[in-house]
Amino acid sequence: MTKTIIEVAIPGLNVDTTFEYEVPEHLSSEAGAGKRTVLPFGNKTYTGVILSLKAESSYELDKIKPIISIVDDQPVLTDVLLKLAAWISVYYITSINRVLAFMIPSGAGIKSKKIIKSKILEHNDLLIELKTKKPEYYAVMDFIIKSGDIPYTTLDYHFKNSKLDTALNYLKKKEFIEFIQETEELKVVEEIKIFMTEKGKSNLVEELNPAQSKILELVKLHNGEYNSNEIQKTIGCSASPIKTLIKKGFIEVKLIKKSYELKDFYTEVEKNIVLNTAQENALYSILSSIERNSYEAFLLYGVTGSGKTEIYLQAIKRVIENGGDCIMLVPEISLTPQTVARFKNRFGDKISVLHSMLSPNERLEQWNKILSGEMRIVVGPRSAVFAPFKKLKLIIVDEEHENSYKQSESPAYNGRDAAVYRAYLEKCVIILGSATPTLESYHNALSGKYKLIELPQRASEDAVMPSVKICDIRNELVSSDTFVFSAELKNRVQSALENNQQIILFLNRRGFAPYVMCLNCGGSFKCPDCNVALTFHYENRSLVCHYCGFIILTEGKCPDCKSLALKFIGLGTEKIELACKFNFPGAIVERIDADNARKKNYLNRALEKFKNKQIDILVGTQILAKGLDFPDVTVIGIMFADITLNLPDFRAAERTFSLLTQVSGRAGRSFLTGNVVIQTLSPDHYSIINASNQDYKAFFNEEIILRKTYNYPPFTRLINIQFSAQNENKVKYYSRLLSETLIKKCGTSIKILGPAPAPIPKIKNMFRYQLLLKGVNLNFVKKILAEFYAENKNDHSRIFIDVDPQNLM
Template sequence: HEHTYKSEIRPKYLTREVAEKRCRLEGANLLLGSATPSIETYYRAKTGELGLAELVSRANDSKLPEVEVVDMREELKSGNRTIFSWSLTDAILENLKNKNQMILFLNRRGHSTFVSCRQCGIVMKCPRCSISLTYHIKNEKLICHYCGYERNNPTVCPKCKSKNIKYFGVGTQKLEKEFKKKFSVKSVLRMDADTTSRKNSHQEILDKFKRREADVLLGTQMISKGLDFPDVTLVGVIAADTSLNLPDFRSAERTFQIIAQVSGRSGRGNKNGRVIVQTYNPEHYSIEYARCHDYKGFFDKELMLRKELGYPPFYSIANIIISGTEENEVIKYANEISIFLDRVIEGHEDAEKLGPAAAPISRIKNRFRWQILIKSKSEETLKKILIKLMESCGEGKSNVSISIDLNPQSML
């Protein structure tokens, strides 16, 4: 199910599809394994296109952990404005007292997710991308996680010269700092892109945790699966809404998968496990089904919504990104492509076009981005449309380029 199996550079292949093709050519068997298969893959298995073998219990027959969902809106009403809910705080204290290990998951690196002036309201943004800069405490820098741009942390507002600078949001660096301060724990291991940049650093962190040099491991998605530590009896999901709020039709699926995967790190030994999920959307079906360890319930709900809205596995989709350094040129060319596609799609009743519109992230590395989405019940129809587009437009103009992603794993 992992979306990183899709290459984001040309050719934009999906590793699973390449493996399937290779196995067909070689007459080999292919085993796809996941505790939370993608909706498309599980649908293929349920409809008989793929064989299905299910593991109905944990390998060692240990109990699945109890999952508690905490409504952070109620925490605010009760006066708790910290990173840690009352419930998670109590669970952490109990875990430390019993000398068990714990994992805290937050899929945002850095210290603060954005920095703003309280006087004029300006947010420090990347000059090359349409996103806010993330504050990293180690080197006192504001960093763009898309293009790598860095600038010194401002002491005064660049617009109004006020010194009333405020740091908002929580990343793994801030989580580590606040945890040590609140619980008086010196030894905490953090695993994210910033702590694993050196060769073998990833394994070094895990080895330290295994040797019990620290009983607290916190980090981003890289700690969410594949880890098997029998003394981990508590998992805390600090902000379950991180992926849920993305403008992507797979956001609910990603949210369910990540909660289910990281929950599975708790209670893998002889001790019972516990999971606490903090969220501002406790009623969302992805979180509720994850709380119940109910993949099939989530699958049925998500499948129904995908069918109603016309998304995979019922439709194949293509995301066409038009990008360039001059915004007006990008918009003009996007409209030209849109008109061309209208003529091509006219002969295909099972195809439709959405857009053009500015992409969710409208500028990356000084290139403005617009997108057009094409959907069809038939992947062959979609491919015919895309071939005509490529024959007509090639890879774009000299100052504007086109990128076509068939069945994208991300809509950003």
């Protein structure tokens, strides 16, 4: 009988190849592409994904191992998702095993263990011969016989200093032992919750004391959501009244499957929004295309506050009504409580929200709900593009210009471009939305690759674009060691506070000061493992490396001479926060940056307080630039606009323009006039001037000329190859070897910049060199790079290939 052979990938396995396995006859009817399978791999057991069924094998059939079981009745990955994974693997020169790790959440596999079973009895004569010839193997065999059936992990722990695998393979070959794989479904985690009984629901409840009444009311409102400890914390009572209510039969305790539902800490009142003419025309074009059930890509270019989100919501509503599914991609920093609240208000329980703060169990539960069809809409960052929908009709990529859509490690895919390709495969509509589209996307729209839709005005007639003032701070910086606020900005903030209005102050740099010098010993402080200065953090009085996390607790003293005479140079969000409290003593100030926003639900609670006007001044990094709509914000202060402008990256001007435009757009979103103050050392730079005018087209027209002159995207393709190792000579050797290989094989068809040290030449004690490749068609180059990577990767150095890089640092 012909054997069934399958090609399998193992999600997350750090290997660049796929594998072939045999399907036992009793499982052959169950095997299918997109299903998961439990399989042996070395001395372990993994859950793999079947990529395809093969007519014949590339290997000798007697060398192919059989799988253990098939996990799924139906595929968990559709044909489209398998094609998308294959495309990402080839286009971004990465292993499909790594790609699939993003498609299937951790914890979705099947638990399995390898059991070693003896095939002979303790007093077999063969053991005497084994003890004489192979005493070390006999010791293993004797342990197995005395232990009975034993897991491999137990043996490995007991014989951890010996060559256990060699001994086991010998014993198996001599038929002393056999290997058995035992699998088990993942255990369902259960928890105790308190529910209302029929007696409790009736109006015949006897007179209760105040604590019991409060508990009963809470359980009525949140039936089955709380356990006893949670009720005690919420009500502020002991366990006694809860026990009394249970005894009287008003409430009961049940053991139920543990739920990982996402908690909401932010609420938003649903507004009755009427579309203006431009919005109606945009929505009509999009819905007409959706009804045709064919691929089409739209670039929705609208100024800040032009109502792009409402168009998204109404398009999604139509898709859901017609039985389709939707994916809404947002950058992680835009996944604000406001955005989530608007979607939940509109679509209720049909929406699944994915983000990096979810625990593995929370992420797995959301994935299972999407897979089962319980969820119809997914909102999340780049990895949400892999949501396992089977009736996908619409993909939206909000803030499509954000470079956080690009994964910074392998697989270094771009979520926006993956979304475009998935839409093409699904034959569905995709919307790319932004007030500041990437030059590549706008160029694609002008060339006809995307359909351009424009929203040139703010959605509300009352809301006008803010007034923007550029403040040249060169003289003020020279004259003051403690400069934070220009006179213009300080007056604007003071006026807003007096009128009970709110302020956002933006600086894209966390900490207190990026550079510290001791005035006593002249010392300055660098990370010992990275070629960067340590940033001073006021909150815990420490010097911190923002690249590797190295920290020195200083207590405000020089680490070398212990002097208190430290000079803190430059601005950070902590310094802005303290300056606000000093200059505006009556104001309530809150800071949001990566140092505190990583705390679970901190961001939600802070923005809820800001919405309720319990905060006057909000200080923060680029997390404040996106997705926020507060009607009482009338002043935006951009504390130092030059941080991104002077980076050694061809996208520096574009990033500066985009960031300033987006931050400025948080002001004046109601009938109140908005004012923006941009503090800068480069008041004449075209990116800052055009951002102050909110004039994207003027910026595009200037920037596109420079891109064409110096041959950068969208007029060419880029691949950045970065080499890193602890030994600098190795880094130089491999980077030169690749350069010579490319010159030999490609000639003048590509342009090679480098090899040269990276802009930050050392991070985490690893020296870094890079090559930048330019070319119109780099498909042939990718094959050379894949071969070079396979031949030269090793444990002592790292080769990172970044196709279409968004960051050259």
